[in-house]
Amino acid sequence: MSSDAKAATSFEEGLKGASTRVAEFHEDKTALKRLQSWLHQTPSAVPMIVLVVAIVVFGFLSPNFFKAATLSTILQQIAIVGILGCAQSLVVLTAGIDLSVGAIAVLSSVIMGQVTFRYGVPAPASILIGLAAGTAMGFVNGWLVAKVKLPPFIVTLGTWQILLAANYIYSANETIRSSDIAEKAAALQFWGYSIQPGGVKVLSAVFLLIALVAVMSYVLRHTAWGRHVYAVGDDPDAAELAGVQTKRVLIQVYALAGLFCAIAGWVMIGRFGSVSPSASTGVMGNIQSITAVVIGGISLFGGRGSIVGMFFGALIVGVFEMGLKMVGTDPQWTFFLIGLLIILAVAVDQWIRKASA
Numbered sequence: 001m002s003s004d005a006k007a008a009t010s011f012e013e014g015l016k017g018a019s020t021r022v023a024e025f026h027e028d029k030t031a032l033k034r035l036q037s038w039l040h041q042t043p044s045a046v047p048m049i050v051l052v053v054a055i056v057v058f059g060f061l062s063p064n065f066f067k068a069a070t071l072s073t074i075l076q077q078i079a080i081v082g083i084l085g086c087a088q089s090l091v092v093l094t095a096g097i098d099l100s101v102g103a104i105a106v107l108s109s110v111i112m113g114q115v116t117f118r119y120g121v122p123a124p125a126s127i128l129i130g131l132a133a134g135t136a137m138g139f140v141n142g143w144l145v146a147k148v149k150l151p152p153f154i155v156t157l158g159t160w161q162i163l164l165a166a167n168y169i170y171s172a173n174e175t176i177r178s179s180d181i182a183e184k185a186a187a188l189q190f191w192g193y194s195i196q197p198g199g200v201k202v203l204s205a206v207f208l209l210i211a212l213v214a215v216m217s218y219v220l221r222h223t224a225w226g227r228h229v230y231a232v233g234d235d236p237d238a239a240e241l242a243g244v245q246t247k248r249v250l251i252q253v254y255a256l257a258g259l260f261c262a263i264a265g266w267v268m269i270g271r272f273g274s275v276s277p278s279a280s281t282g283v284m285g286n287i288q289s290i291t292a293v294v295i296g297g298i299s300l301f302g303g304r305g306s307i308v309g310m311f312f313g314a315l316i317v318g319v320f321e322m323g324l325k326m327v328g329t330d331p332q333w334t335f336f337l338i339g340l341l342i343i344l345a346v347a348v349d350q351w352i353r354k355a356s357a
Contacts (some may be wrong), residue, residue: 044309046348047296050341051312051319058323065326068200074318079191079205080105080271080281081288082314083264085296086212087138087257088289089310093220094233094253095302096145096152100137101261102285103163106277108134109265110167113176113275116185123185131262137163138258142251164282171277178273192270205267209311212260216307229253233302291317291338295345304349316341 059065084101091098112130115121121129137159144155181188191205220226228249231239240246264285269275296313298305317338324334 044297044306044312046345047309047312047316050295051316054316054319054323058319058326062323062326065323070322070326072200072202072206074315074322075206075209076203076271077321078292078314078318079203079209080264080267081285081292081317082209082311083212083260083267084281084285084289085292085310085314086216086307087260087264088293089296089298089305089307090216090229090253090257090260091152092233092290092293092298092300093229093302093305094250095236095300096250096254097156097290097300098141098152098254098257099156099286100141100160100163101257101264101289102282103160103167104134104137104258104261105265105268105285106279106282107137107163107167107170107265108262109268109275109279110171110277112188112266112269113181113185114171116188117176117180123187126185127187127266130265131259134262134265135255135259138261139251139255141258142254145254146247146250160286167277167282173277175277176275181269181274188266188275189270189273191267192273203271205270208263208267212263213307213311220307225249225252230303233304235303288317291342295338295341297345297349299349300346301349313345 055065064070084105087101088098108130111133112123112126115126115129116123141152141155141159144150145152178189191203191208193204194201195204195207196202220229228239228244231242231244232246232249236246264281268279268281272279292314293305293310294300294313295316296305296310298310320337321334324331324337
């Protein structure tokens with residue numbers, strides 16, 4: 001037997017009985033690390049905790065805060081912002097942003113009103129036309145982002161200006177009065193009708209918001225399309241290599257966001273009674289929806305967050321506005337505290353994202 005063969009045989013005999021386990025490394029996570037990981041897996045936890053704390057604090061400061069009528073009023077006040085937040089959430093999950101959501105909502109509401117009162121189209125048909133118009137506006141945004149590859153910020157900043165201008169030009173800055181709508185096109189005010197469960201007045205728009213949040217939460221978490229939305233926001237190149245049609249998903253997201261904005265426009269008619277091209281939602285709707293999204297824990301970098309978190313974020317804003325008003329605080333403190341929450345929410349998001357690094 002050669003020396004090499006003898007060495008090999010000796011080596012094999014020496015291995016007999018030796019452990020076959022490979023090296024293992026165990027990292028003992030601190031409590032802070034475990035919290036970080038849990039928050040990364042449950043993005044809606046932070047806004048939920050903030051919401052509960054805010055409700056408890058304001059309930060302590062104002063005994064009337066816990067009344068059912070107060071909570072109902074808060075829900076009614078966030079109905080439009082919450083629906084716009086659903087639209088904004090979809091876009092932000094793809095690592096984009098939509099600055100035109102308010103303008104799409106207002107122009108869609110104006111189209112619904114003008115088509116009925118200017119051309120004599122029945123209200124149900126004009127509503128469908130308005131919803132289709134909002135979807136088309138969103139589609140254009142998506143096409144410019146996905147096909148022309150323009151930055152979402154620039155695209156929607158431009159379409160925001162264009163749509164606001166078109167809104168005033170098309171309507172001739174004419175407001176359609178609530179009494180005229182109630183008489184000739186009551187369907188336009190559908191979401192302004194109230195339901196009184198247990199004697200507490202609740203607008204039907206509140207139930208619409210809750211239904212939209214529930215449906216979109218399921219779609220995003222439990223369907224292939226929803227997983228594709230998260231994948232596009234997390235890493236579009238990897239998603240495309242995995243077979244996801246990223247351009248199609250982006251166009252679908254912006255078109256669906258446009259539809260939600262048009263629904264918000266329909267709700268605006270019911271909430272305010274009239275159709276006004278100068279409604280504040282055209283300008284403030286963008287900021288309010290982004291605020292709800294950010295405070296709600298949806299990452300501006302895309303790929304992380306939930307519609308439920310956005311709903312909590314919108315509720316937080318509503319609770320702060322109502323709570324500070326009830327304790328007699330200067331309204332400017334509302335903007336101050338919400339501004340702090342926005343900065344803290346982004347800081348917390350950055351910290352939580354390190355858990356996946």
